[in-house]
Amino acid sequence: MTDKKIFPKSLSVLLSIILPGLGQVFQRKYRSGISFFIAFATAFAVTLWYGKPIWFIIPAVIWIWNIWDIVSFPKGKGLVIPLLLWLLMAYGIGGQVTEFNLQALFSNFSRSRDMVSQLFKFDFVQPKAERIEGYTDIQSPCSDFPPAADHEENGVRVYVVQTCANVGDVITVIGEGFWPNQLTTFYWQNPIGGKAMATEATSDANGKVTLEWKVLSIVHTTAPDPTIPQIHRIKVSQSRPIGGMELSAVGGYIVQGIYETLALALLSTIIGAIFAIPFGFLAARNLMTANPVSTVIYMIVRTVLNIVRSIEALIMAIIFVIIVGLGPFPGMIALTVHTVAALGKLYSEVIEGIDPGPIEAIKATGANWLQVARYAVIPQIVPAFTSLTIYRWDINVRSSTIIGFVGGGGIGFFLWQWIVLQDFRAVGSAFVAIAVVVVILDFFSAKIRERLV
Amino acid sequence: MLKVEHLTKVYPGGTVALKDLSFEVSDGEFLVIIGLSGSGKSTLLRCINRLIDPTEGKVILDGIDVTASKGAELRHIRRKIGMIFQHFNLVKRSSVLTNVLNGRLGYLNPWTSTLGFFPADEKKRAMDALKRLSIDDKVDSRADALSGGQQQRVGIARTLMQEPTLILADEPVASLDPVLAHSIMQYLEQLNKEDKVTVICSLHYLDLIQRYATRVIGLKDGVKVFEGSPAEINREKFKEIYGEEAQDVRATALE
Numbered sequence: 001m002t003d004k005k006i007f008p009k010s011l012s013v014l015l016s017i018i019l020p021g022l023g024q025v026f027q028r029k030y031r032s033g034i035s036f037f038i039a040f041a042t043a044f045a046v047t048l049w050y051g052k053p054i055w056f057i058i059p060a061v062i063w064i065w066n067i068w069d070i071v072s073f074p075k076g077k078g079l080v081i082p083l084l085l086w087l088l089m090a091y092g093i094g095g096q097v098t099e100f101n102l103q104a105l106f107s108n109f110s111r112s113r114d115m116v117s118q119l120f121k122f123d124f125v126q127p128k129a130e131r132i133e134g135y136t137d138i139q140s141p142c143s144d145f146p147p148a149a150d151h152e153e154n155g156v157r158v159y160v161v162q163t164c165a166n167v168g169d170v171i172t173v174i175g176e177g178f179w180p181n182q183l184t185t186f187y188w189q190n191p192i193g194g195k196a197m198a199t200e201a202t203s204d205a206n207g208k209v210t211l212e213w214k215v216l217s218i219v220h221t222t223a224p225d226p227t228i229p230q231i232h233r234i235k236v237s238q239s240r241p242i243g244g245m246e247l248s249a250v251g252g253y254i255v256q257g258i259y260e261t262l263a264l265a266l267l268s269t270i271i272g273a274i275f276a277i278p279f280g281f282l283a284a285r286n287l288m289t290a291n292p293v294s295t296v297i298y299m300i301v302r303t304v305l306n307i308v309r310s311i312e313a314l315i316m317a318i319i320f321v322i323i324v325g326l327g328p329f330p331g332m333i334a335l336t337v338h339t340v341a342a343l344g345k346l347y348s349e350v351i352e353g354i355d356p357g358p359i360e361a362i363k364a365t366g367a368n369w370l371q372v373a374r375y376a377v378i379p380q381i382v383p384a385f386t387s388l389t390i391y392r393w394d395i396n397v398r399s400s401t402i403i404g405f406v407g408g409g410g411i412g413f414f415l416w417q418w419i420v421l422q423d424f425r426a427v428g429s430a431f432v433a434i435a436v437v438v439v440i441l442d443f444f445s446a447k448i449r450e451r452l453v
Numbered sequence: 454m455l456k457v458e459h460l461t462k463v464y465p466g467g468t469v470a471l472k473d474l475s476f477e478v479s480d481g482e483f484l485v486i487i488g489l490s491g492s493g494k495s496t497l498l499r500c501i502n503r504l505i506d507p508t509e510g511k512v513i514l515d516g517i518d519v520t521a522s523k524g525a526e527l528r529h530i531r532r533k534i535g536m537i538f539q540h541f542n543l544v545k546r547s548s549v550l551t552n553v554l555n556g557r558l559g560y561l562n563p564w565t566s567t568l569g570f571f572p573a574d575e576k577k578r579a580m581d582a583l584k585r586l587s588i589d590d591k592v593d594s595r596a597d598a599l600s601g602g603q604q605q606r607v608g609i610a611r612t613l614m615q616e617p618t619l620i621l622a623d624e625p626v627a628s629l630d631p632v633l634a635h636s637i638m639q640y641l642e643q644l645n646k647e648d649k650v651t652v653i654c655s656l657h658y659l660d661l662i663q664r665y666a667t668r669v670i671g672l673k674d675g676v677k678v679f680e681g682s683p684a685e686i687n688r689e690k691f692k693e694i695y696g697e698e699a700q701d702v703r704a705t706a707l708e
């Protein structure tokens with residue numbers, strides 16, 4: 001402690017101005033010197049990387065503090081303040097990088113309320129209804145010799161008096177053969193099948209419905225050149241409830257999607273389980289470590305299972321989508337591969353845990369290999385295998401929902417499309433349907449597994 | 454009926470469990486093997502039915518060299534040798550009936566029995582065995598639902614299905630309380646006396662040894678250190694077999 005002033009103070013102040021901490025080091029205060037250097041360097045580097053100049057305040061204050069520290073040597077100013085500043089910066093930048101914004105939860109509320117409320121207007125079933133439909137093709141814009149806009153089918157006739165339509169025209173659409181005094185829906189379908197306009201009118205007592213319809217420029221938004229005449233279609237329909245409920249279009253897709261998802265998950269679970277059985281035996285320490293060759297096989301199988309298991313099924317699905325293309329198949333392969341690895345590992349643990357006593361006892365009765373396997377090994381492993389497999393199916397149903405998002409088929413694929421199309425009623429219905437299925441499955445799988453143990 | 458000649462067993466780790474062991478057993482004997490834990494009793498019993506392959510030496514049963522046999526021949530020898538275990542070694546999840554029927558596997562068609570088919574007369578035989586051990590009321594229970602004494606009776610019933618000429622019992626009563634121990638030993642005695650089954654049994658309790666054994670062999674570190682009648686086991690012999698420390702504990706039982 002006596003030779004503290006061995007180094008001139010003024011020089012060390014200069015050193016600390018050039019490089020924070022250097023002066024402290026020359027005064028043999030190694031710890032505080034290194035701390036100042038690290039604090040300054042990291043603060044500077046982080047701010048530089050983040051690129052918002054305001055944060056340069058922090059390294060600057062640390063730098064000044066460092067000078068003050070060496071000026072007031074040998075007492076020093078301590079490291080608490082720079083440390084707090086450093087933490088402030090770390091949290092501040094961290095928060096901004098993650099766009100941490102609690103306010104957003106509330107400020108966007110009114111905008112999101114419409115969407116969120118849609119989520120709860122489930123579109124799953126609709127009243128059963130019967131329909132009358134008719135249509136006519138119509139040219140727009142008009143050419144010199146437009147074809148007649150008149151079409152009759154099954155006693156329903158739809159025609160347009162003007163035969164063709166330019167943007168801004170008011171056309172007269174007439175439908176005949178409809179139900180009388182009934183609300184009638186009109187759709188304008190553009191040449192690529194999109195809904196361009198829609199409106200309603202009521203039919204008269206004779207089942208004739210007349211609509212004066214202004215043609216908006218929107219009908220040409222998809223046309224490469226809106227001056228070239230193209231064939232559009234006007235669809236006219238009535239529908240009336242006939243009592244009872246039926247699946248809506250979305251409901252039908254949900255049922256189909258869930259069915260696909262369950263089947264996909266079941267198939268990949270079963271195929272995966274079958275392949276997992278040999279791997280389970282090959283990865284069982286108690287069976288495989290008797291001689292060097294089998295020990296090597298054991299280690300290879302175990303390592304491969306561990307690696308494959310650690311790859312998310314979703315990532316695998318993306319890879320298989322690239323290899324085999326969109327659809328349920330790549331999702332199924334991904335799930336199967338993941339299942340083989342996961343179940344293989346779990347099966348091997350079951351096999352490692354079997355009691356050798358019964359095997360010994362049944363061998364001792366003069367039973368052959370097959371009989372020993374059947375009566376001593378299988379009763380010990382089958383319940384656990386079954387239980388693990390059912391649990392795996394449970395997991396696979398959930399994963400295959402997510403895998404559907406990347407084009408792997410099933411309910412996930414529909415859900416993805418509805419999210420993109422912002423059909424929030426369908427999204428909400430799909431959520432509920434998935435939740436219900438998962439809960440039911442969970443309940444029964446738990447019940448079955450309870451029985452097996 | 455049984456001849457053991459220069460039997461030696463060295464485990465892969467290098468443990469010498471049995472060292473140059475020779476003895477003979479005649480028909481109808483109740484031979485008890487005693488010895489400290491680790492002295493090689495279990496190893497010896499398992500070498501006799503070849504659950505363990507001895508390193509050297511021979512086991513000859515009714516003139517057939519057990520140590521040289523393999524495959525179907527070995528299985529035919531095994532089915533005439535019953536085995537009873539300290540921890541019963543029942544298949545816990547299977548029913549009592551299945552466990553008992555398992556004792557018959559060596560006699561049955563391997564294919565049909567693997568498919569789970571047991572002839573009706575075998576089922577009747579199993580019921581008779583269970584009746585004999587007064588445990589027929591548990592026939593449909595799962596094996597692990599039974600108490601230790603009941604499980605050991607099922608173990609004996611399984612052995613009965615083999616119609617054995619020799620029974621190897623490895624500490625059959627070590628996990629049972631003294632009263633149950635006697636009841637299990639009495640079943641073995643009954644088999645020995647009435648069915649003329651030769652019994653080789655490892656035991657730890659002196660009172661049981663003196664009550665049931667017709668002859669005793671003492672093992673220490675895989676070497677035979679005693680062979681004689683149970684009456685011959687005195688303080689000195691006991692010290693020899695069980696070591697100095699055991700003397701106080703065990704010898705009091707001799708007074």
Ligand SMILES: Nc1ncnc2c1ncn2[C@@H]1O[C@H](COP(=O)(O)OP(=O)(O)OP(=O)(O)O)[C@@H](O)[C@H]1O
Binds near residue numbers: 470488490491494
């Ligand atoms: N599978 C094995 N591998 C290696 N060594 C073994 C094995 N089984 C037994 N041993 C060793 O062989 C020796 C004899 O064991 P054994 O089980 O025959 O003794 P025991 O007399 O039956 O003992 P206990 O009364 O505890 O059952 C012991 O030293 C034991 O550690």
Ligand SMILES: [Mg+2]
Binds near residue numbers: 494495496623
């Ligand atoms: Mg033992």
